[in-house]
Amino acid sequence: MDRNYSQDLLIAIERADRAGANAVIQAWAAGRDFRQVVPELLAPVLETFGKVWATGHGGVSLATGYVASKIAEDVLTRLLQEAKDSGSVLPVKGPVVLGNVEDDFHPLGRKMVAAFLRADGWDVRDLGVDVSAAEFVDTAEASGAKVIGASAMMYTTAKNVAKIRQEIDRRGLTGKLQLAVGGAVFKLRPELVADFGGDGTAASAVEASTLFETLRQRALTLDSPAGGLHP
Amino acid sequence: MIQEKQKLCLSCSIFRKEIEALQASGQLDLPVEFLNSMLHMVPAKLEARLQEALSSARLQDPEREVVMAYGDCCGHMDTFESEPGTARTEGINCCEIILGSEAYRKLRKEGAFFLMPELALAWRQIFVGQLGLLGPCAKTFMQEMHSRMIYLDTGLVPVPHAALQEASEFLGLPVEILPVSLDPLLASLRQAVQSAHRHD
Numbered sequence: 001m002d003r004n005y006s007q008d009l010l011i012a013i014e015r016a017d018r019a020g021a022n023a024v025i026q027a028w029a030a031g032r033d034f035r036q037v038v039p040e041l042l043a044p045v046l047e048t049f050g051k052v053w054a055t056g057h058g059g060v061s062l063a064t065g066y067v068a069s070k071i072a073e074d075v076l077t078r079l080l081q082e083a084k085d086s087g088s089v090l091p092v093k094g095p096v097v098l099g100n101v102e103d104d105f106h107p108l109g110r111k112m113v114a115a116f117l118r119a120d121g122w123d124v125r126d127l128g129v130d131v132s133a134a135e136f137v138d139t140a141e142a143s144g145a146k147v148i149g150a151s152a153m154m155y156t157t158a159k160n161v162a163k164i165r166q167e168i169d170r171r172g173l174t175g176k177l178q179l180a181v182g183g184a185v186f187k188l189r190p191e192l193v194a195d196f197g198g199d200g201t202a203a204s205a206v207e208a209s210t211l212f213e214t215l216r217q218r219a220l221t222l223d224s225p226a227g228g229l230h231p
Numbered sequence: 232m233i234q235e236k237q238k239l240c241l242s243c244s245i246f247r248k249e250i251e252a253l254q255a256s257g258q259l260d261l262p263v264e265f266l267n268s269m270l271h272m273v274p275a276k277l278e279a280r281l282q283e284a285l286s287s288a289r290l291q292d293p294e295r296e297v298v299m300a301y302g303d304c305c306g307h308m309d310t311f312e313s314e315p316g317t318a319r320t321e322g323i324n325c326c327e328i329i330l331g332s333e334a335y336r337k338l339r340k341e342g343a344f345f346l347m348p349e350l351a352l353a354w355r356q357i358f359v360g361q362l363g364l365l366g367p368c369a370k371t372f373m374q375e376m377h378s379r380m381i382y383l384d385t386g387l388v389p390v391p392h393a394a395l396q397e398a399s400e401f402l403g404l405p406v407e408i409l410p411v412s413l414d415p416l417l418a419s420l421r422q423a424v425q426s427a428h429r430h431d
Contacts, residue, residue: 016363061363066372103323105339107376130340154303156323188274188306 009045016063021071050206069112072119093121095143099131104157112205120209133163146219152183165197175222178215242300244268245325248387272361278305296427318426320419331415342378354398370403380406
């Protein structure tokens, strides 16, 4: 009987077993083109995992979310190495800027988002913790990023998302530069996304790439000469 | 004659020894009800328990001024604070309240992971039991985000050297012991008492 790699990988992630998960991926890759590991194995498994995670971590510990992001990193490392060895270039979706807002020192969620975005082809400019609104927008302008991802864990620090919103608007970039927000407080209180000026959020780190793609498309539409008046 | 309003402090048990020491020394004259610090592991439970404690306090005496000795520990802490006669100690979390803002920010920027005395003894329950961190995953996890652990020694219980050594080995981070004064906590509590009074 054929091995169910997807199921085996999901089980390894749910057990927070990084080595076991990498062994499943290695076994899957035997005789296959490793470049297909993301679309054919990792992405569908992470999608399933993300749905469980998004429903409130039902049985999903912090460790399993973390391990899932490390597996994405491991896959990306191998993809980059193979591309380097073969002289090829991995497709890149475009630059995005990530960081924890001013006064926020909780990097875990941001690091997980960065790992999933990179594995999905984004060029992530990760600014770290305690990032000022000006730094976010400066980096976005310099890199040509259409989306900023701002992370905040608590209400106290989430209020600083509003400073990024003000900075974007002050520079006349409203709509052209989209603001994704995430962190525990936004999950608990989704109304804060709009209250603090965010353009969107994702239910889990795994779903960040889909959100960023949606926001990037919106920014491109609003930045086009037609200004989004035509489909 | 104007009668002074009754006061109550709802505090995380993480501050139990420290607040009891301030009461015993006569520096803090405030009745305190402690809630279990492990409620933090499920913020929704902490929020429900805090709401219950606040409602109960107001039911007994609608005029009572309530001080919450907490950081921004659950999703609606700001809603609780906005109730008339209610105020919270200033600080994002218990470590900032104990250390004071300046010292906390400096050490946090350096990558410090803080251990309060009560949590130092429960480290395995938290990291393994609650967070699910096991084996090499625990070390990678901590080393990726922190440079060292700092035990905040308030001087009220013996430093748990053995537990700290175990945690240090398991989590792969060096540990240092930082003696801390109770002055920032006392100042924060006094400030909150004043704010609750003004907030009426």
